[in-house]
Amino acid sequence: MPKTGGHSWRFKTRFRRHAFGWKSQPAISRLQEALSEIKQVARLEPLLAAEGAMALLERISPALERVDSSSGAIGSAVNRTIAELVLIIAGAPADARTRAAWLDRLFEAHAADQIPYIEPLAEYWGELCGSRALASEWADRLITITRLALSSDKSTRGYFHGTSACLSALFAAGRYDELIELVQSDVLWSYKRWAVKALAIQGRGAEAMAYAERCRSPWASDRDIDGLCGQILQASGQPEEAYARYAISANRAATFLGWFRAVAKQYPDKPPGVVLADLVHRTPGEEGKWFAAAKDAKLFDEAVALANATPCDPKTLTRAARDFAQTNPAFAVEAGLAALRWLVQGYGYEITAVDVRAAYSHSLTAADNAGVRGAVETRIRALFENPAGRGGFVASVIGKDVGLE
Numbered sequence: 001m002p003k004t005g006g007h008s009w010r011f012k013t014r015f016r017r018h019a020f021g022w023k024s025q026p027a028i029s030r031l032q033e034a035l036s037e038i039k040q041v042a043r044l045e046p047l048l049a050a051e052g053a054m055a056l057l058e059r060i061s062p063a064l065e066r067v068d069s070s071s072g073a074i075g076s077a078v079n080r081t082i083a084e085l086v087l088i089i090a091g092a093p094a095d096a097r098t099r100a101a102w103l104d105r106l107f108e109a110h111a112a113d114q115i116p117y118i119e120p121l122a123e124y125w126g127e128l129c130g131s132r133a134l135a136s137e138w139a140d141r142l143i144t145i146t147r148l149a150l151s152s153d154k155s156t157r158g159y160f161h162g163t164s165a166c167l168s169a170l171f172a173a174g175r176y177d178e179l180i181e182l183v184q185s186d187v188l189w190s191y192k193r194w195a196v197k198a199l200a201i202q203g204r205g206a207e208a209m210a211y212a213e214r215c216r217s218p219w220a221s222d223r224d225i226d227g228l229c230g231q232i233l234q235a236s237g238q239p240e241e242a243y244a245r246y247a248i249s250a251n252r253a254a255t256f257l258g259w260f261r262a263v264a265k266q267y268p269d270k271p272p273g274v275v276l277a278d279l280v281h282r283t284p285g286e287e288g289k290w291f292a293a294a295k296d297a298k299l300f301d302e303a304v305a306l307a308n309a310t311p312c313d314p315k316t317l318t319r320a321a322r323d324f325a326q327t328n329p330a331f332a333v334e335a336g337l338a339a340l341r342w343l344v345q346g347y348g349y350e351i352t353a354v355d356v357r358a359a360y361s362h363s364l365t366a367a368d369n370a371g372v373r374g375a376v377e378t379r380i381r382a383l384f385e386n387p388a389g390r391g392g393f394v395a396s397v398i399g400k401d402v403g404l405e
Contacts, residue, residue: 007041007048007051007052009037009038009052009055010033010034010037011030011033011034011037011038011052011055011056011059012055012059014030014033014034014063015030015034015056015059015060015062015063016059016062016063017062017063017065018062018063018065018066019063020063020064020066020067021066021067022066022067022068023067023068024067024068024069024071024073024074024077025073027063027064027067027074027077028073028074028077031060031077031078031081032077034056034081035056035081035084035085037052038052038053038056038085038088039084039088042088046088046091046092046093047092047093047094049088049092050088050089050091050092050094050102053085053088053089054089054102054105054106056081056085057082057085057106057109057118057121058105058106058109060078060081060117060118061109061112061113061114061115061116061117061118064078064115064117065114065115069115075117078117078118079120082118082120082121082124083124086121086124086127086128089102089128090124090127090128090130094130096131096133096134099128099129099130099134100134102128103125103128103129103134103138106121106128107162107165110122110161110162110165111161111162113161119161122161122162122163122164122165122168123164123168124168125138125164125165125166125168125169125172126168126169126170126171126172126173127168127172129169129172132172132173132174135169135170135172135173136169136173136175138165138166138169139166139169139170139173139175139178142162142163142165142166142169143166143170143178143182145160145162146160146162146163146166146167146182147182148160149163150163150182150183150185150187150191151185152185152186157185163191164190164191166182167179167182167183167191167194168194170182170194171194171197171198171201176198176199176201176202177198179194179195179198180195180198180199183195188219188220189215189217189219189220189221189224189225192211192215193212193215193224193225193228195211196208196209196211196212196215196228196232197228199211200228200231200232200235205232205233205235205236208228208232209229209232209233212225212228212229213225213229222249223249223250223252226245226246226249226250227246227250227251229242229245229246229250230242230243230245230246230247230250230266233245233246239267239269242267243267243270247263247266247267247270247278248263248278248279248282250266251263251266255292256279256283256286256289256290256292256293257292257293257296259279259293260275260276260279260290260293260296260297261293261296263275263279264297272297272299273297273299273302276290276293276294276297276299276302279293280306285310286310287306287309287310288306288307288308288309288310288311288312288313289310289312290306291303291306291307291312291316291317291320292316294306295320300328300331303320303331303335304331304334304335304338307334307335307338308338308341311342311345311347312338312342312347313342313347313348313349314339314340314342314343314347314348314351314355314359315339315348315349315355317335317336317338317339317342317359318335318336318339318355318358318359318362320332320335321333321335321336321339321359321362321363321366322358322362324366325362325365325366325369326369329366329367329369329370330366330370332362332363332365332366332369332370333363333366333367333370333372333376336359336360336362336363336364336366337363337376337379337380339359339363340356340359340360340363340380340383340394341383343355343356343359343394344383344384344389344392344394344395346392351393353397356393356394356397356398357397357398360380360398360401360402363376363380364376364377377402380402381402381403381404384399384402384404390404
């Protein structure tokens with residue numbers, strides 16, 4: 001076994017207890033830097049990288065205790081980091097003794113998690129074990145307390161930080177019937193989802209989906225339930241039904257572009273135009289918000305139609321006009337004109353004169369490249385035909401340029 005001691009990790013000096021103040025962005029940046037440092041080492045020395053991943057996981061919570069987590073940004077960053085670090089630790093060529101020692105350290109750090117930031121680590125416990133044998137050992141170690149924590153007897157049930165780790169270990173060990181029996185009482189969906197996975201992996205897909213559907217409640221994640229059910233249908237060779245029933249709801253993201261990409265990635269056989277049309281249909285009145293997704297998929301005609309259907313962020317449209325002025329000037333013209341249209345109507349967040357002039361200049365640059373400058377200038381002047389347009393902020397910025405005075 002190669003030695004891993006003596007390596008100087010840069011991130012260690014940055015992840016001290018209370019190393020960060022209340023602002024989340026510096027902490028997020030440091031997390032990204034630490035992860036990059038570990039991943040770079042992993043290319044040549046996976047065992048050393050795993051030791052680095054361990055060290056970072058042990059330091060995250062103490063270092064971030066004072067960070068404001070109300071926006072959710074730091075929590076999301078930590079969750080992404082944990083998922084990446086788990087892959088590094090699980091994939092490292094560690095012997096059984098080393099891996100057992102790692103798990104002891106991680107369990108101790110998880111128990112001491114105050115905020116908690118590394119709570120999701122327990123969901124990956126089976127993967128971290130690296131083998132069925134070690135996963136079964138951990139299941140035996142945790143199952144007695146877990147059974148009490150999940151008991152239907154309210155006098156004995158309660159919170160145990162190792163519950164998810166136990167369920168994950170049981171799953172990795174292939175002890176599916178024990179797992180299913182363990183969560184039969186009225187417990188959280190985050191625990192019952194393991195029973196769904198256990199049923200599905202045994203080829204009992206219909207039972208698994210029915211079980212998941214019965215778990216729906218105000219305290220269960222509909223998105224997670226839909227995601228699991230969709231995966232079960234896909235795995236059973238029913239991608240069309242999976243798409244029709246669960247694709248849109250299961251893949252909702254923080255942005256409309258992210259939502260489109262998530263669905264398209266999950267269902268690569270679906271034409272992008274079909275995915276886009278289905279998403280637009282699901283969100284009536286918000287057509288303009290799908291402009292970036294259509295552009296990203298190179299569905300330029302659809303993008304223009306969406307941008308003009310309902311309000312669309314003028315800055316997003318202006319960037320499109322700038323980026324495509326050379327390569328697709330016809331599209332850039334329409335994007336720029338749509339930006340000006342919504343600006344004249346008062347849409348946009350913290351709009352300045354610079355934003356107005358950018359929309360105007362990029363529209364004309366694209367028009368020159370398309371050979372339609374005269375027609376575009378006429379269309380721009382038409383935006384100011386009503387009194388409100390002529391007397392508005394946009395007119396005060398480019399009025400002389402378009403011949404309003």
